[in-house]
Structures are given as C-alpha cells and as structure tokens.
Amino acid sequence: MSAHVVASVGWLGVHGGVLALAATGLAAESSGAAADAYAGAAQLVRLLVLPLSLTALVTGLVLALGTPWGLFRHYWVALKLGFTALLVAGSNLSLGPMVLDLAAATAGGAVLPPGPDRAQPVVALSVALTLLLASTLLSTVKPFGRIRRPATEG
Secondary structure, eight states, X not given: OHHHHHHHXXXXXXXXXXXXXXXXXXXXXXXXXXXXXXXXXXXHIIIIIHHHHHHHHHHHHHHHHHSTTTTTSBHHHXXXXXXXXXXXXXXXXXXXXXXXXXXXXXGGGOOOOOSGGGGXXXXXXXXXXXXXXXXXHHXXXXXXXXXXXXXXXX
C-alpha cells in the first residue's frame, strides 16, 4: 500500500511541478527564461512521469485485486482505475511529448510564435492535475458505495 501512495502522490506532485514550469514558460518575459522553464519541465517528464504513473497503476491494480476493495466492487475504485488508465496514457503519450516539444522548440532561446496553441500545454496539464486530485479525493472519501450486482436467477 505504501508504494501505491508514494507513487500516486509523487505523480501528483510531478504533474504540479510540470504545470508550474509550463505556466512559468508561458508567462516568461524573456525567451531565455521560457527556455529554462520548459527545460526543467522536460526533465521532470523524462525522469519521473513514466515510472511514477506506471507504478501507481500497477500497485493500484495489485491492491484492488488483493484486498477486499476489489476492482469492480466499489464505484470509487472503478472510477479511480478509469482515471488512472486515462492519465497514464495521456501523460506518457500526449502531455509528456507536448512538454518535450516545447523544450526542444525553445532550446537556445528561440521564441515561440504567438497564438492560442502556446497555452494548450498549460490547459491540458491543468485538466490532468484536476483528475489526479480527483483520484486522490476518491481514495480518501470513498464515495458512492458498492456496485450492485444484478440478482442471479436460479
């Protein structure tokens, strides 16, 4: 259980850090400051997002299958599994590459062209962070009760 909590909270913290750095890069007044912020965000993505997200998913599955909570016995567990699977895919296949592309595009002080696409990583990371916070809340509040099984005839 401790491994799951550490990985999940670590993943939440890393996403918060990446979001803060991406927002800093977006708001930076100099191209050098933006490049530094995006480079820092890219380092967090490269080093921590994949191992933390996969560890959170695998340990969550092990806990669900090996404890009375079960995988599909309680609504909160099923919902958290859905959020986690979505976030593992999104973090590693979409958000991470988006941050790495920003870092590459601004390396050496290059200036990003103006436009709404510049804010897209901040918006996407905000949504991901909200889902991670919702997963944390589900783990602590455990709402909605048990999933009811239809009565079997026989």
